[in-house]
Amino acid sequence: MKYRRLGRTGLSVSEVGFGTIPVLRGSVPVLPDYYNLSDEEALAVMGHAFRLGCNLYDTAIVPEYGDAEIKLGKFAARIGREKILISDKARFFDGNEIYLAAKTSCKNMGTWADLYFVHQVDAAHEEAVFQKGGALDALSELKQEGVIRFAGVASHYYDILLRGARDFRVDVLQGSGNLLERGMLERMKAEPLFREKGLLINKVYAAGLLPAYFSVEALLGTVLSYPVSCALIGIGTIGQAQEAFGFHENMGTVPGFDKVLSVLGRDFSPIPCDRCQRCACPRGTEIHTIFRQYQYFYLGKEYWALRKLDMGIEQSAQWCRKCTEMPCLSMCPAKIRIPDEIQKICRLVRVHYPPDSRPDSQGGKSVSDMGNQNPGA
Ligand code: SF4
Ligand code: SF4
Structure with missing residues (x-):
């Protein structure tokens, strides 16, 4: 496992991070999938990733990711809290609401969050997040209180991420991209402001769809060929952990966009x-x-x-x-x-x-x- 600088936080993160959605039990409203991992199974999968070098675990407040946040707290306590970094988030845009949400998250986990993101920021909620007294001001306050260590904005929208990159209150950003949806990664690469922030990328497998067409090396290698800090992969089994964290970077396998279209074009x-x-x-x-x-x-x-x-x-x-x-x-x-x-x-x-x-x-x-x-x- 290789490690990368997380912007200006002073932290070093494994270039592949553990996405915790698949360790939850039940279903979550935004996803069609049903998950069924017990606490012990979830902790075993997280532990396998840890032994392969993963040090960043990404979750979201209960019930956004079901009980994944609680399971991650248990894992942190078992493995040794200082040995991993926890990235957490909540979809609250108002300052008061996210302030309470972050405290609830930490209570759920029984520990602090290293990174805490305002989740799924879109145009309809952008002002509420960035305005005075909005979510970002609340996260700054939580940093001062030591509840969280670094504040972030998570969004699927380039313009919102760019606004986050310009904002001194933002330490980390979370966006999405993969070898099919690489346009935003290209734009981030061309914009030096993004280099100042830690940058986590999700949807690397496109909701689990692209591994049917491309190897894990190609999928991870493509995202990691961009100047990002960490590629997040949703992991629910030991086999998936082995594939993602046992991955050996081989830049020769990064397919061009035309190649990607021609592979998908078979279907x-x-x-x-x-x-x-x-x-x-x-x-x-x-x-x-x-x-x-x-x-x-x-x-x-x-x-x-x-x-x-x-x-x-x-x-x-x-x-x-x-x-x-x-x-x-x-x-x-x-x-x-x-x-x-x-x-x-x-x-x-x-x-x-x-x-x-x-x-x-x-x-x-x-x-x-x-x-x-x-x-x-
Ligand atoms: S043609 Fe383009 S700009 Fe016009 S309505 Fe359709 S999507 Fe919008
Ligand atoms: S490739 Fe064209 S259609 Fe697709 S997001 Fe870019 S500008 Fe829009």
Whole structure:
């Protein structure tokens, strides 16, 4: 295992970190998967990673990641608290709320958090986080009190991460990326401000979908070829821990983007979008998220992707049909015919997710009837 500098925190972290979602028992609202690890099983998996050199464990407040936070606290007590670094987070944007949440997290774990992130910051909550008295001010206060050591912002949005990179209250950032969705990693690489912060990257396996197509060496090697501190991998078994933490970096295996598209192209026609997030729609259509759900539909999370797409695709398609300027087109370096792709995806949702197939419709099909093949793969 190699170790990397965590921005200016003075900490050194294993370049592969342990994501704790798969050690929880039960299910969490945002994920389709069901997990079933007992405390002892979870601690054994975390211990295996530790013996392979992992020193960073990432979790989130109960119930965001179920009981994973509690299990991590037990593991820290067993292994020796000073031997690992705990990264924790909560989806609260208001200062008072995250202040209480971080204290609850530490109570759940029975120890402090080395890093504490405001979780899933999006445009709707950005101001609440960054404004005076918002979540970041609260995290600064918690640092002074010694409840947490470093404060962070976790987001899937480049502009929000960049704002975090500019903010002196932020020590660490958590973003997402993988060999298919590498556009944001490319932009971070080109922006020196990100070098000042510790940078954790999640979704390296794209919710567990990409290992069906690419080796762990290629997946981890790609993310670690960027100037990031740590690639986080969700781990639920000893075998997964062995694969991720026993990984030997071989930069020769990093596939180019065209190669990635051609490998995926054996099964479907991927949209050549690397999620750089340069396109902006004045109507508010989140183009890169729609394209991501389209890829996920074909990569195996069919039902989950359809449900997410269904939330706004008809409206987006309608806006595109009326849009005369189409400003998104000139913003896309990949020259993707964005409005055409949106119409195509709208048709796909109509075919595969008609109203009478929904679980809440009278006599509708169940989730399994929808052809949801092993969503947790
Ligand atoms: S073509 Fe569609 S996605 Fe592009 S700017 Fe217009 S409404 Fe937005
Ligand atoms: S559609 Fe184009 S500009 Fe938008 S995220 Fe994808 S590659 Fe980037």
